[in-house]
Structure formats: C-alpha cells, structure tokens
Amino acid sequence: MLSTGKERPKHDVSDRMFAFLLLLPSLLVILFVIVYPLALALYTSFFRFFLTDGRGMSFLGVTNYTRMLGSPEFWKAFVNTLVYVGGTVLAEFVLGFALALLVNARFPAKNAINSLFFVPWIIPSVVVAFIARFLFFDPFHGIVNVVLQALGIIREFVGWLKDPRLAMPTVIAATTWKMMPFMFVILYAGLQAIPVEEIEAATIDGANAFQRFRHVTLPNLREIITLATILEFVWQFQYLTIIFTTTRGGPIDKTLTLPLLIYRVSFMGSLNMGFSSALGVFWLVFLLGFSVLYVRLVGRREA
C-alpha cells in the first residue's frame, strides 16, 4: 500500500457534513420534545389561557407572574419543595457517604453486598410509594408503628402520612430510601479513585483517621460531591411520584411541592395554563444557576 495514512477515500464526506448528519436526528428530537414546548410554555406564561373556557389566548403581560408572587399557595409549595428536596438530598448524602466510608474496606462477599445496597434505586417509584403506605400506615397503622411501639419509642400508634407534622419527614424518608444508592455508588467510586500513596503518606506523617478524612479524603472528593449534589438537587426538584402516590400533597397541603402544584393547576381543576406556565418558568430560572454551575464544573473536568 502506498497510502500515507492521512488520505481518505476520495468519495468520503467532510467532517462537518459527517457530524451534521450524525447529530441531526437527535437535535430534531430535542427540538421537538424540549426546545419547542419550552418556548411555547415561556410564551404562554404571558397570556391568559384556560383550556376549559374556549376563549383562546389573550395577552396579559406579567400578570401571571405578579399573581404568582402574591399567591400564598405558590410560596407554600416553593418552601415545601425546598424542604423536600433539601431534606432528601442532605439525608441521601449523609447516609450514602457514611455507607461508602463503611464499605471502603476489605470484607467477605464485598461485591455482592455492595450490589445489594444498590437494589432500592432500581425499584419503581410507585412500588416504593406502595411499600411506604403499607409500612407507615396500614394495616393497623403499619409495621413501623408496631416495631417502634415494641421498642418503646412511641406509646401510641401514629398516622405517619396523615399527621400534618409527620407527613413531610415521612415522604422524605421514603424518597431517601429509594435515592440513597445513587449517592452511595458515586461517592464510593470517588473514594476508590483516591491515590493509595496519598493516604499512605498521610499515615506515615502521623495523621489519625479523622485527620486523613479531613485532609486527604474530603479534598479529593470535593468536586464529585459538588457534582453529585447539584445533579440530585436538580433532579429531585422534578420528582413527584412518591408524593403523588402517598399523600397527594396533603394533609392540608403540607407536602404540596412545585411540580405537584403545576400539575394540579394544568391538568386538574381550572386548567389555567398561563398561570401554571409562569410557575414552571419561575422554577426554571431558579434552577438555571445550579445547571450552569454543574455544566461549568463538568466542562472543567473534561478539559
């Protein structure tokens, strides 16, 4: 062969054309299912538009937004979302990190045990919600009550999902149970990637376990922790299946979150699309900062 290794067969397409053809189908789909509806939602948020009354759209300016900011329901849902998402991500992180540190050692059947810790993550959300209802509530107010009473922690049976003070912590617990393995595997992978030499060097320097954690483990994991936390925070904002199938936002709106409120306004009751779009746009803008931060960090890792 006389080829120099740099030549292409003459009829081959250019790089630009090739990339264009490879990307076109995906970009068209993203345009159709994400960009176009998003633009439409943005547009709708400035209009009066009820799906029910057949009067079509009329321009409102920022009225939907001012109404939103004056709506106690919106503020309630926003605060609830922050509590739900913040509580879940924090619990996931603390438990997932503790577990990752605990299993970061040699012990029998390690791979099998680590895999078993991951199982709740794959269990469908509706199943998790069903189990939660069964454990916390029925029959006879649930096995959780029976166990806690036997242990002497509670004296009388508690309606976990029906008590306005307990409903939110209970759905946070159920969501954390399902989502924790994600944090666990990511932090565990992070721990595994820490160079052994760094730990050995610290040990030789006389660092105790806590000092090693503080000065070797944490700095090495900082970026992964930031990335995983942002990603979970943004994703959990969407997540409504467990609340939808256990409390439906109740009791007395104590577990009403933003996605649930938007769903309620758009698809049940008044079908006020302008108002629900405004709610969604607020959420989008609120999370944009987190998304940008995530993309920047990932971009830096890639470079």
Place this chain on the structure above:
Amino acid sequence: MKPRRRALKTLRFALILALLVLYLAPLYWMISTSFKHQPEIFRMPPTLVPAAFTLDNYAAILTGTLASAIPFLVYFRNSLVVALGTVFATLVLAAPASYAFSRVPFRGKRRLIYFVLVSQMLPVVLILIPLYRTLQRVRLLSTYPGLILPYLMLTLPFSIWMLKGYFDTIPRELDEAAKVDGCTKLQAMLRVILPNVKPGLTATAIVTFIMAWDEFIIALTIMDKNAMRTLPVGMMQSFVGEFSIKWGEMMAASVVTAIPVVLIFVFLSRYLIGGLIAGAVKG
C-alpha cells in the same frame, strides 16, 4: 494491636450486614405480605413469615381484573412495549450523536454539548403542558409513540452524555488504523469503534429501561385511555383511593412490577453502576 484490629474488622462486617438487613427489610416485608391471606395481613402481632403460604394474590392480579376491568397484564405489556421502544429509540439516536461529540471535529461543538447537558435539567411538568397539546394535535395521545417521544426528553440528553464518555475511552489509534485500512468515516464508526463501546451501549440501554419503567407523571398525562396505561399509572389507579385496599394483591402487583428491573440488575448491575457514574460525574 493485632487482635484489636481483627475485632474492629469483625465489628465493621457485622455493622455492614446489620445495615443491609435493615435497609432491605421493606422489600422483604413486601414479598412476605404478597404471600399472605388478608386476615393474616391484619393479624396482631404480625407474622414475619407467612403462616399459611398462599399464591392467591398473584393468581388474582394475573388472571383477574383490577379496577376499571383492565387486566394487570395489559398494563404490564404496555409498560414493556414503551420501555423497550424507548430503549431502542434512545440508542439509535444517542449512539451517532455521542460519536460525533467524541470523535468528529466541528465548530461549536462545546456549546452544543453544554446545550445537551442543560436540556436534561429542565422542569418536565413545564414542558409537558405544551407537549400535551402538540401531541393532541398530531393525534398521538394514548399511543405508544406518543409516550415514547416525551420519554426521549428524559433519556436522550443523559444517554448522549453517558455514551460520549464511553467513546472517549477508545484510543485514537483505532481511528487511525481504520483510516489506513481505507475505511470511510461511516465504516470506521460502524465497524471499528461501535463494537468497542458495547458496555456503554448496554449501560445506556439499562438506565433508559429503568427510567421508562419507573416514569409516572408523563404516562399519567399522555395515556388518557385506560387500556393504554402503563404499570405505574394503572397500579396507582387500581389501588389508591379505594376504601378497603387489598394489601396482599397490592404487594403482589408491586413484586411483579419490580421483577423485570431486578432481573436486569441481577445480570447486568456491573454495567449499570459503571454507566451511572460515567454519566453523572465523569467527562
């Protein structure tokens, strides 16, 4: 020093096992309950192992009908079609796109990658409102493609990103070798590089399947005909809001719903976990 160390090791192992048992106890309780008769489910104190083992709950959900006269198996089939369809569409779209991002030089690539990354972080319910109306206009409500299409908004950006990570790990020398052998760009991609990212394709397929199998709110909105409902929505409407819930059947339905993803996990967990890590934090 040494015996103390061994004691610590044993203690650690015992703690790990205890936590595992505690963590998976809810799943055990679901399975155990699914094999009990209703009176035993209500018995006090509760029985840890079914005293009178029964398959009635399974028989009831697999042969009988749930609420609204729709058999559980119809929901199951709908879920399976939608999940497999989503996997197929996602792979066909994401593989070429991520290949381009990983290996073909072009202008504006970085910006486009960021665009894809951000597009997986947008509010789904917000997008769902206009999407619902668009799908209504093109008469895709309550059809399989009408649900698979919106699912791509969840799966496609993540999959493109995840697969790109896998393509990035394939050495560039392989491209050069293909070039020397006279492969066109398309041949190099299909015959040389793509077979090397099979683990990545497997991981993407699994994550996509699990996402589609789990999804609830889009399915609730798009599938407004009961016969087209997927498992999560069908189950929710069959078991929630009734006055006397049949807990045994509800737990049996839960077990059956979890089986496909658990099976996938048993055989392919290695790919799944590797893929998740690649998609979330690696480049």
